[in-house]
Amino acid sequence: MKKIYLIGVGPGNPEYLTIQAIETMKKTDVFFLLEKEGRGKEELLRLRRDILSRYLGEDGYRVVTATSPPRTMREPGYEEGVLVWHDQKRALFASLIADELRDGESGAFLIWGDPSLYDQTVSLIADLVATSAEPLDFEVIPGITSVQVLTARHKIPLNRIGESITITTGRQAETRDPAEFHNAVVMLDYNASFQRFTGQDMDIYWGGYLGTPDETLVAGPLDEVLDELRRIKAQARDEKGWLMDIYLLRRRKGDDA
Numbered sequence: 001m002k003k004i005y006l007i008g009v010g011p012g013n014p015e016y017l018t019i020q021a022i023e024t025m026k027k028t029d030v031f032f033l034l035e036k037e038g039r040g041k042e043e044l045l046r047l048r049r050d051i052l053s054r055y056l057g058e059d060g061y062r063v064v065t066a067t068s069p070p071r072t073m074r075e076p077g078y079e080e081g082v083l084v085w086h087d088q089k090r091a092l093f094a095s096l097i098a099d100e101l102r103d104g105e106s107g108a109f110l111i112w113g114d115p116s117l118y119d120q121t122v123s124l125i126a127d128l129v130a131t132s133a134e135p136l137d138f139e140v141i142p143g144i145t146s147v148q149v150l151t152a153r154h155k156i157p158l159n160r161i162g163e164s165i166t167i168t169t170g171r172q173a174e175t176r177d178p179a180e181f182h183n184a185v186v187m188l189d190y191n192a193s194f195q196r197f198t199g200q201d202m203d204i205y206w207g208g209y210l211g212t213p214d215e216t217l218v219a220g221p222l223d224e225v226l227d228e229l230r231r232i233k234a235q236a237r238d239e240k241g242w243l244m245d246i247y248l249l250r251r252r253k254g255d256d257a
């Protein structure tokens, strides 16, 4: 039997790992580190290697790096593009498990944040386990999400009393009616979609590079901090070439407005 662990490692700070994550790492034989092409590749890979060194030292495990297939925008539809990309990732995982893991060994993927949030590795590995010709099992180890770090760093609850919370993507924030947004966390936003929400009594709680030495926080009425956010985002892209950010948009209630 081969065993795969999908270990949530939190979104940047090695101290966000849970004890369960560390104990699972200690019994792992092979770590699969996936590199994404583009600027930020070395930094993100180094963060994962630092986690291994810090908790396991340098010996007693193998590390296999592989290039994660890039998302191509060639396919006509968004959904179709994602399916093609997932097929490529599933094939990569299958070959890593077949070629790099011996029977009786365990392998782990270190998943940024928590494996259940905007990450499809769980589904892809579940597909492989369901169709595997050889005995294969997997386990998911939860991690701290970037949503939790955002609210902790801003010292706010995720929702006000009795309120719902939406967690969505920049793609949705860019296309949906802003009136639908009351209390929403927006992730994977490449186009500063919060700009569509000005003039609507919205507060924003924004975090870039959370948990890393470059962590930046901005909070306040969206109309007032918009220019600052635009400047920070432009500077981040100029200086580092990549940015990971997340924000909570919160419509002010009558009493607070």
Ligand SMILES: C[S@@+](CC[C@H](N)C(=O)[O-])C[C@H]1O[C@@H](n2cnc3c(N)ncnc32)[C@H](O)[C@@H]1O
Pocket (backbone or CB within 6 Å): 011, 012, 111, 112, 113, 114, 115, 116, 117, 118, 119, 144, 145, 146, 147, 186, 187, 188, 189, 207, 208, 209, 210, 211, 212, 244, 245, 246
């Ligand atoms: C593919 S999703 C993965 C989310 C991850 N599984 C989690 O639990 O947070 C990547 C998005 O998460 C958010 N994110 C992850 N880490 C972050 C960090 N350190 N700082 C700010 N945003 C982060 C950003 O919105 C980014 O575009």
